[in-house]
Amino acid sequence: MSAREQSQSGAFSSASRSLFEAEEEETAAPGRCLSLLPWDRFSAWLHCVCVVGFDLELGQAVEVIYPQHSKLTDKEKTSICYLSFPDSNSGCLGDTQFCFRFRQSSSRRLSLHCMLDQLDRDLPVSLKKDSAYYYGYVYFRQVRDKTLKRGYFQKSLVLISKLPYIHLFHTVLRHIAPEYFVKNEPFLEAVCSDVDHWPPPVPGKTLNLPIMGIIMKVRIPTCHDKPGTTHIVQFTHEVDTQISIALPTVHEVDLFRCFCPVFFHIQMLWELVLLGEPVVVMAPSPSESSDTVLALVSCISPLKYCSDFRPYFTIHDSEFKEYTTRTQAPPSVILGVTNPFFAKTLQHWPHIVRIGEIKLPGEVPKQVKVKKLKNLKTLDSKPGVYTSYKPYLNRDEEIIKQLQKGVQQKRPAEAQSVILRRYFLELTQSFIIPLERYVASLMPLQKSISPWKSPPQLRQFSQEDFMKTLEKAGPQLTSGLKGDWIGLYRHFLKSPNFNGWFRTRRKEMTQKLEALHLEALCNEDLLFWSQKHTEVETVDLVLKLKNKLFQADREHLPMKPDTMEKLQMHIDTIILALPDDLQDILLKTGTT
Amino acid sequence: MALRELKVCLLGDTGVGKSSIVWRFVEDSFDPNINPTIGASFMTKTVQYQNELHKFLIWDTAGQERFRALAPMYYRGSAAAIIVYDITKEETFSTLKNWVKELRQHGPPNIVVAIAGNKCDLNDVREVLEKDAKDYADSIHAIFVETSAKNAININELFIEISRRIPSTDTNPPSSSKGFKLRRQPSVTKRSCC
Numbered sequence: 001m002s003a004r005e006q007s008q009s010g011a012f013s014s015a016s017r018s019l020f021e022a023e024e025e026e027t028a029a030p031g032r033c034l035s036l037l038p039w040d041r042f043s044a045w046l047h048c049v050c051v052v053g054f055d056l057e058l059g060q061a062v063e064v065i066y067p068q069h070s071k072l073t074d075k076e077k078t079s080i081c082y083l084s085f086p087d088s089n090s091g092c093l094g095d096t097q098f099c100f101r102f103r104q105s106s107s108r109r110l111s112l113h114c115m116l117d118q119l120d121r122d123l124p125v126s127l128k129k130d131s132a133y134y135y136g137y138v139y140f141r142q143v144r145d146k147t148l149k150r151g152y153f154q155k156s157l158v159l160i161s162k163l164p165y166i167h168l169f170h171t172v173l174r175h176i177a178p179e180y181f182v183k184n185e186p187f188l189e190a191v192c193s194d195v196d197h198w199p200p201p202v203p204g205k206t207l208n209l210p211i212m213g214i215i216m217k218v219r220i221p222t223c224h225d226k227p228g229t230t231h232i233v234q235f236t237h238e239v240d241t242q243i244s245i246a247l248p249t250v251h252e253v254d255l256f257r258c259f260c261p262v263f264f265h266i267q268m269l270w271e272l273v274l275l276g277e278p279v280v281v282m283a284p285s286p287s288e289s290s291d292t293v294l295a296l297v298s299c300i301s302p303l304k305y306c307s308d309f310r311p312y313f314t315i316h317d318s319e320f321k322e323y324t325t326r327t328q329a330p331p332s333v334i335l336g337v338t339n340p341f342f343a344k345t346l347q348h349w350p351h352i353v354r355i356g357e358i359k360l361p362g363e364v365p366k367q368v369k370v371k372k373l374k375n376l377k378t379l380d381s382k383p384g385v386y387t388s389y390k391p392y393l394n395r396d397e398e399i400i401k402q403l404q405k406g407v408q409q410k411r412p413a414e415a416q417s418v419i420l421r422r423y424f425l426e427l428t429q430s431f432i433i434p435l436e437r438y439v440a441s442l443m444p445l446q447k448s449i450s451p452w453k454s455p456p457q458l459r460q461f462s463q464e465d466f467m468k469t470l471e472k473a474g475p476q477l478t479s480g481l482k483g484d485w486i487g488l489y490r491h492f493l494k495s496p497n498f499n500g501w502f503r504t505r506r507k508e509m510t511q512k513l514e515a516l517h518l519e520a521l522c523n524e525d526l527l528f529w530s531q532k533h534t535e536v537e538t539v540d541l542v543l544k545l546k547n548k549l550f551q552a553d554r555e556h557l558p559m560k561p562d563t564m565e566k567l568q569m570h571i572d573t574i575i576l577a578l579p580d581d582l583q584d585i586l587l588k589t590g591t592t
Numbered sequence: 593m594a595l596r597e598l599k600v601c602l603l604g605d606t607g608v609g610k611s612s613i614v615w616r617f618v619e620d621s622f623d624p625n626i627n628p629t630i631g632a633s634f635m636t637k638t639v640q641y642q643n644e645l646h647k648f649l650i651w652d653t654a655g656q657e658r659f660r661a662l663a664p665m666y667y668r669g670s671a672a673a674i675i676v677y678d679i680t681k682e683e684t685f686s687t688l689k690n691w692v693k694e695l696r697q698h699g700p701p702n703i704v705v706a707i708a709g710n711k712c713d714l715n716d717v718r719e720v721l722e723k724d725a726k727d728y729a730d731s732i733h734a735i736f737v738e739t740s741a742k743n744a745i746n747i748n749e750l751f752i753e754i755s756r757r758i759p760s761t762d763t764n765p766p767s768s769s770k771g772f773k774l775r776r777q778p779s780v781t782k783r784s785c786c
Contacts, residue, residue, distance in 0.1 A: 179665065242669025
């Protein structure tokens with residue numbers, strides 16, 4: 001007797017709702033999927049895999065791009081070349097992992113674009129992909145090799161992807177890169193073939209991703225997850241790393257380890273990130289710089305950090321001039337750098353985070369004081385935060401004590417990170433809830449929605465009205481922290497993060513209004529209406545309704561389930577009541 | 593019921609029918625024009641064996657020479673290896689012997705080895721005698737069956753025998769030796785074919 005496991009070969013081909021049913025396990029399909037072209041599955045995860053080596057005459061060069069048909073512009077290749085190697089003379093002997101982010105220089109469409117957009121919709125806002133950027137995940141090896149002219153073997157295996165899943169891709173690289181450096185091209189071919197058999201990155205599902213002899217079990221978060229909860233993938237009773245590994249997260253960084261060098265300033269850093277202030281992280285190597293930048297960006301989760309950030313930025317970057325110019329104020333970006341040159345180039349920046357080598361947190365730095373900017377001369381300066389910024393909020397001594405106690409008691413770093421993440425989450429939520437509440441009040445009343453008028457508009461956001469709500473329903477309801485909350489809000493309302501957040505909310509609410517309007521239309525007797533009106537008006541109604549249906553379908557408006565069908569029925573009934581010649585025309589009229 | 597994940601890899605020369613065996617086992621179908629495997633392909637199937645569920649995590653490796661060096665990633669951690677040869681091609685049987693040597697030297701110590709002589713539906717162009725293969729399998733204490741992925745002969749039996757050879761967790765706690773040694777006396781159930 002065999003308990004046959006569901007074969008998944010058809011799961012993706014139907015492109016149906018069943019694909020999005022949450023929390024069921026999906027295994028890689030055997031890959032006979034008619035509607036998917038070869039490499040479509042691959043493209044859902046990766047843009048391409050690159051090998052960057054060092055050529056004595058050319059310097060860094062992209063030696064291999066796989067799959068071979070992958071498109072990268074020369075500009076992108078140059079970026080990848082420089083960003084895949086440690087900058088300057090940072091030692092980095094042995095194996096180093098880090099990540100970078102770079103601007104896409106031309107737009108590309110994938111054959112499965114709409115499918116990916118659909119997947120994107122269910123992601124938490126901070127994990128939604130940014131169409132203008134790619135991530136590069138690097139595994140760099142530098143070892144002495146006397147047989148080579150240069151005396152060193154230097155090579156990077158790089159995964160280029162739109163997905164911000166750093167933990168997943170670093171785990172993949174840790175598994176495959178060391179073998180790749182020994183086995184070369186056929187190995188890469190096999191890796192890409194494995195990825196091309198992965199199930200699509202559907203939020204909320206536990207996915208089994210086979211890669212070079214092991215299975216990685218991961219779960220992509222969804223926007224419906226309760227923030228702060230982790231859905232740790234279930235282990236089977238036998239845990240054997242040679243068979244499978246379960247990843248507790250796809251995207252989270254080890255927050256405590258990253259913030260350890262600047263431990264006393266975490267709350268100030270949170271403010272700086274929240275306000276979209278220009279921050280540069282100066283680190284001894286790309287792995288520390290990229291980890292720290294990603295930790296900074298993630299500390300305001302569930303808010304999305306809306307400005308540009310570069311976990312690893314070099315002097316060769318195409319945006320180098322744009323970001324380092326002294327003719328304008330420093331841009332709202334977070335940069336991670338390692339080249340000592342930046343200590344000079346960016347010395348006019350208002351906030352500089354200088355970190356030393358990140359050690360496993362055995363001890364927490366003792367110094368408390370924020371350093372004066374003028375004391376930062378070179379990259380050899382002491383670790384710390386160099387700024388003249390005065391935080392709006394008073395420092396929370398509780399979290400500092402709690403984490404310090406954890407260090408004394410040798411609490412595992414993962415547990416410390418969980419505590420820290422929860423602290424940031426509560427702080428961010430306390431800050432954002434009053435705004436959420438106020439913005440929700442901008443929604444027109446249900447009774448103002450009339451099927452015979454355009455949907456009502458959202459009321460305007462008024463800073464003063466919002467500030468007035470703070471007195472009774474401000475962050476004091478959920479946070480004990482004292483300080484100048486009002487000042488923090490005023491500053492935030494001018495920041496790119498507020499803009500991005502408000503744009504998203506406004507879009508959601510406008511769509512909700514559209515949906516309610518459509519539902520109201522559905523409940524009217526439209527046929528009766530058309531009989532009382534002229535033919536011209538009826539035709540106009542039909543065309544408008546068709547247009548609305550089209551828009552509702554394209555934007556996936558949040559409507560009650562059968563609204564679309566009902567509306568379609570209304571349209572059909574009205575058309576059938578019209579003279580034959582008109583019927584023909586209207587049935588054929590599409591909407592564009 | 594306890595679920596156990598068992599990693600199984602298929603090894604053998606190119607074109608002997610490794611993927612076809614897996615397709616027959618997992619999908620119960622056969623495609624004469626199957627493409628050559630790149631690297632390895634992965635499939636799973638769960639079967640009940642006594643009071644356990646065995647989830648086979650099957651790594652079907654490429655037979656082509658250029659992928660030869662990747663094999664350790666697939667047999668690493670494997671509970672069983674199915675080495676396949678084509679009964680109508682003598683040289684595939686020599687390749688099989690090399691795989692046995694490699695597994696002995698570098699494979700997991702207690703890996704269950706199964707030898708499958710595939711394409712037994714083509715008896716009239718046979719080049720490897722069943723008795724020779726059986727004697728060899730016995731000498732290394734491996735499971736032996738002749739199979740036909742095309743006609744669905746002995747495919748399920750092959751996996752049932754693997755399940756049978758893998759020690760149950762009740763009697764052998766995971767800490768003690770897992771799997772049977774290559775040298776252990778086998779007892780093979782086999783259905784004669786053709």
